[in-house]
Amino acid sequence: MSQQANPTVQAKVASEGKQEQQQEEEGIDFTLEMKSKTVLTTQCATAAAQNFVDSFYETLQRGKSPAQYYVSSSTKLTTVGGLRPDISINGRVCGDVAEYEKLLEAQGTPVHYEIHSFDAQPLNPGYVIGLTPAEQQQPVSSTRERDVAERLSFSVQVSGAVKLGKGEDVAEKDFNEAFVLVPHWEAQGRNASRNMRKWLVVSQNFRSF
């Protein structure tokens, strides 16, 4: 992950808006631009986190496979980026999503997740893992939210309760779950399927109490 890159190119990649493009011409450094993006990236991160939390737990509740939520479902992230999801469930490291699914299966149904709180923060507004070097150098074109979102990774922490069983048999446990999500490049293309998740989980840490 230590590719050297031309600082000018980098500035271009990260640049947002005309004002910044102007600054870039004046040779402004990368970090300042990163900061100016914070407002937009925060919006993106919270909106994307909301979407993720809303649908991820719904998927688990329905007993469906959560595989589509993980970086393992993206060819670019896995082959070009060399990523695989790091899933830690109650201290147990799952080698892949399938192993996580086995844990979920063993947990059984019915299961209900109650979300008490969640919070999200932008992490890296210039995330490029999974892009080819040529793609990395294509500048992000404008200040529109969608384009900022294109290369954003973010962190999420969810706090809630997981209810197992139904009726009098229900067993309730509080849980905390932390995620890091990264852009799903295949979902961002012009002709991308609308059903694809726009962000994918690269890191997951679950603990029940």
Place this chain on the structure above:
Amino acid sequence: MAPTGPRNSAPRNNTRGAASGKSATRGGIAKRRAGGPIRVDRDGDLDMDAAAANGAGGRGKKSNPAPAGSTRKSTRTNASSSRPPRPTTKASHMVAKVIQGGTGSLHSRISQGIDPSSRHTRSSRPINGTNNKTLIVEGLQHSKARDNEGGGLKELLIFLERKATTAGKLSHSVRIKKSQVKGDLVYITASKEDAEHIMKVNGFDWAGTKVHITEADDQAPNGAEASSLSAQTQDVKENLRTMLAQRYDPGQKLLNLASLGSDSLLIQMNMFQESTPQKLFRALMVICDEQFKTAQAKRDAISSVTLAGNNIDDVGQVMTLTETFPDLIHLDLSNNSIKELRGLRKWQHRLRKLETLLLINNPIDTSTPSYKDELVSWFPRLQNLSGTQVRTAEQVAAAELANKPTPIPQSGPDFRDINGVGEQFITDFIRGYDMDRPSLAAKYYDEYSHFSLSVNGRSSHPPDIPLPQWGSYIKFSRNHVKITTTHARQQRLFSGTAVIQSVWQKLPLTRHPDLATQFDKYIIDCHPISGLADLSGQSMAGVDGMIITFHGEFEDQDPETKATTRRSFSRTIILGPGAPGRNPIRVASDVLTLKAYNPLPSVLGAAVANPAIPVAPQASASAEEVQKQQMLAELCRQTGMNEEYSRMCLDVANWVFDQALATFNEKRASLPADAFTVAGPV
């Protein structure tokens, strides 16, 4: 069924019978709202399965609401109407229907003209219940609508409802609940309130005549044959009940419905001339159902049913069995004519508790020999299929246990540190957060670091501890469940050293348990992560870091009241390489969740105390876990370190035993005293 069952004494049954006999005479006035046109099958018989869900307000094409109303009290035991009839009523109707058999068909009733009163009529029961009123409407006979299909009744009722609604200037629609044509008169029943409004329509012009409405006296129109019919109904019902009683074996909890076709009593009653076997069976089931007040009583009385020798080729013919006895355990369908799986398919998702199913001497045995596997998969508890054991009780129990949801088991800390960075950070962080937040922020947080906190006010907590106040935190809480506007979410994300310092200063002072001596009060997981922003601008692809999620507790002191409160927290911190010229480690993201105090589960010994974690059978994983446990035990033995430190050591060494041992020897001097068990190294 037990009319003679131990719980059902004969006298009680008699009184019940009497009661039902009485109610059997109800129904002279049709239930208009029964809904939808009456479905009639090819033979002119009512289609018993016609759902009662057809739109309201329709009246059969055939002008005869009265029998329709009573017939529509369907045989379904699960109430499909919002106002299910009382069981006795239902049974009586059912029995009445059975008796009427072919002659009771709608077709024949229609052929008798529109006067239905000779069928089911009320005897002495007042129609005007506490809330209803019956009115007599004259005029239908002389109206132009008389020649309409249906005799104009439908048009009349719609007219009355509409005019009454407008005359009363009502916001709701007036509803006529029942109607009955009796000679030249139409009897209608509506709620008292609606009846008053309908009275206002008195004298209105309708279809070339004047509608004349008067209040009926309490007595409904009466049919002379009514009582005799009810007596007959009651008689038949009593006979069927007797038959069921004779066929009930309370010792074995067995209801023997085998070879009904040759039942002497049924033949004597001429049942098979009067009715179809399906209808008879439904009537029997309704009578059965009526004997039990609760589902439990039913389960206690009857666990087995035999339907052997009934020439059944599709269980649809005895469908009501599964409605009346959904919890049946043993069922004998031997000596029937079931030819293929399709004949059983209707019960695929029923009889979930079935343990025995006998299909001996059915054509399916030879025609579809593979049916057994399929049947086993249909009924999760099936053990005995036609005398062959297909599952053991243990297998059933195991499968049910496996199906019962169980929480994902706890394992020890998943602390995949890199060169001790995480360990050093967490130690430094907890101490700094308690003692000197400004310095902590200055050291690890820079202008691109984010901090936010969320209050989870709904977490569980021990009942003996009062819920904490959140006053000092709530104004900073960024809980997205509560804080939903973009602006507020933006405002409550704190970025940059100075901002974070100032927020931290406003938060109450805290005291966390000592990490070294009270490690059991924490759960700390961490693992490497890639693709973090590189503040040096060197690496476009980003830099590697580490994500730490830790859970624990602290005590804080309210700045004003000085009251101390214990709280629980979960915190996820993402570490990356620091910017040039700064501390080598920086915090990129710090997400804090605060909760009411609730002690953490002990996870340190979890994996050891419960090695047989009931995770889905997965040989490789458990083998790996066993191996880890062995390593852990061996490292504890050789080094004298306690389990927690041994595990940390092995984690660092990636579970390579020799390397862990080497790490231990290297760091031995720097280890705290509590890293060792009391006994010390061997």
